[in-house]
Amino acid sequence: MEYEIKPSEKLSLGIEELWQYRELFYFFTWRDIKVKYKQTVLGFAWAILQPFFMMVIFSLFFGQALKVPSDNLPYPVFVFSGLLLWNIFSSGVTSAGNSMVSNANMIKKIYFPRLIIPVSSVLVALFDFFMSIIIFIGMLIFYHIHIEILKMLLFVPSGLIICCVSTFGLGTFLAALNIKYRDFKYIIPFLVQSLLFITPVIYPVSILTHDFLKYIVALNPMYAAVTLFRSGFIEVPMQWNLLLISLFSGFTFLITGLYYFRKTETYFADLA
Amino acid sequence: MKPILEIKNISKRFMIHHEKQTYLNLRDSLATLFKRSKTSDEIFYALDDISFDVFSGDSIGIIGKNGAGKSTLLKILSKITPPSSGKIICRGRIASLLEVGTGFHAELSGRENIFLNGSILGMKRVEIQKNFDAIVDFSGVEQFLDTPLKHYSSGMQLRLAFAVAAFLENEILIIADYLKIYDDFHL
Numbered sequence: 539m540e541y542e543i544k545p546s547e548k549l550s551l552g553i554e555e556l557w558q559y560r561e562l563f564y565f566f567t568w569r570d571i572k573v574k575y576k577q578t579v580l581g582f583a584w585a586i587l588q589p590f591f592m593m594v595i596f597s598l599f600f601g602q603a604l605k606v607p608s609d610n611l612p613y614p615v616f617v618f619s620g621l622l623l624w625n626i627f628s629s630g631v632t633s634a635g636n637s638m639v640s641n642a643n644m645i646k647k648i649y650f651p652r653l654i655i656p657v658s659s660v661l662v663a664l665f666d667f668f669m670s671i672i673i674f675i676g677m678l679i680f681y682h683i684h685i686e687i688l689k690m691l692l693f694v695p696s697g698l699i700i701c702c703v704s705t706f707g708l709g710t711f712l713a714a715l716n717i718k719y720r721d722f723k724y725i726i727p728f729l730v731q732s733l734l735f736i737t738p739v740i741y742p743v744s745i746l747t748h749d750f751l752k753y754i755v756a757l758n759p760m761y762a763a764v765t766l767f768r769s770g771f772i773e774v775p776m777q778w779n780l781l782l783i784s785l786f787s788g789f790t791f792l793i794t795g796l797y798y799f800r801k802t803e804t805y806f807a808d809l810a
Numbered sequence: 811m812k813p814i815l816e817i818k819n820i821s822k823r824f825m826i827h828h829e830k831q832t833y834l835n836l837r838d839s840l841a842t843l844f845k846r847s848k849t850s851d852e853i854f855y856a857l858d859d860i861s862f863d864v865f866s867g868d869s870i871g872i873i874g875k876n877g878a879g880k881s882t883l884l885k886i887l888s889k890i891t892p893p894s895s896g897k898i899i900c901r902g903r904i905a906s907l908l909e910v911g912t913g914f915h916a917e918l919s920g921r922e923n924i925f926l927n928g929s930i931l932g933m934k935r936v937e938i939q940k941n942f943d944a945i946v947d948f949s950g951v952e953q954f955l956d957t958p959l960k961h962y963s964s965g966m967q968l969r970l971a972f973a974v975a976a977f978l979e980n981e982i983l984i985i986a987d988y989l990k991i992y993d994d995f996h997l
Contacts, residue, residue: 543889543898565929569915576917576958647909648930649889719836807891
């Protein structure tokens, strides 16, 4: 085995190297999940309780009080299906975005492909998703939602994939920016909070009367994720132009994020 | 026989900013897009044209004053930071111990930290499992294996970290400030 250490080489994804270090994905994810619920009485139940109470609050105030329409679904099911994906995005982007800074000590002392850290952050968020999906299945049964298996198997995973792709894309981009410009420590929470309002989690896109507003929502990659995911349970005509814009935006995030991260990662240790 | 490490004309440059602002921020970077900043930059060579060979079986010590560039050289060898120029040819797996217990997490137990630290240092899970009993034995903290690391004394933490590192089987081992533990604990 012979290899060279040189000044920054040409840009590549480094899949081969990531494969070599594949066990670290597991260990970092495992570490973060363990640490997250250490010294708590309720433990993993928190992963379920948080979205559950969010759903209850949204259902009471937006569903009951404000009578927000919900595309033929009971409002709690509607909002929970959105929240499931939204939580992957918000916790994934937040923790991935801060991951390089919070792991700075390690980055300065040992080498491993840096990309493993933001990937693990998304995997942790995905773990929480799979915990809370138990409640969602319960709700589907409780509200007697009619499900076409084939449709669900097609749309639910595709929504989930888009969600992970855009979470990971934006997360890595922010992680790389954050280590250079600590301004992003303040931008990230603000960004995530504002994106919730332009994602159809609480309301359906159909209540937007202005075309302009619809296009703004479509620029958000989470529009496609939530819409596709929900299509597994409801019959709503697809707005293909909005969906395509949103998918395009999601993959743009992924490519930009990965490109910028790989381009700057060799200097992370000098900047951290 | 070919050397296991060939260090060829390695240099590492840093920019020293002479201004009150010591860290980057977005506003300033944007501002400098429009006007040239008035800061002066000085190029500082932490390492300047270093070359040497290491053969299999060699033990090499690097001695120097503070700021001489010892750690920078080791960081380059460990791939943590790239050299500004020159290259290094390696013919073996490198393990680097620049810090005692890299990746240790205070909330995790001793057992969990052995696995975490071991895998961060580049051991495979099966390797750690195979050596687990020996690591525990060597560390002498068997009784507290399931206690969170935050409750360990600093001495116990050091011993645990050292025990994991002792089972690395890489061809090249880079060690900084590590061996003083030998003296501290009469290992």
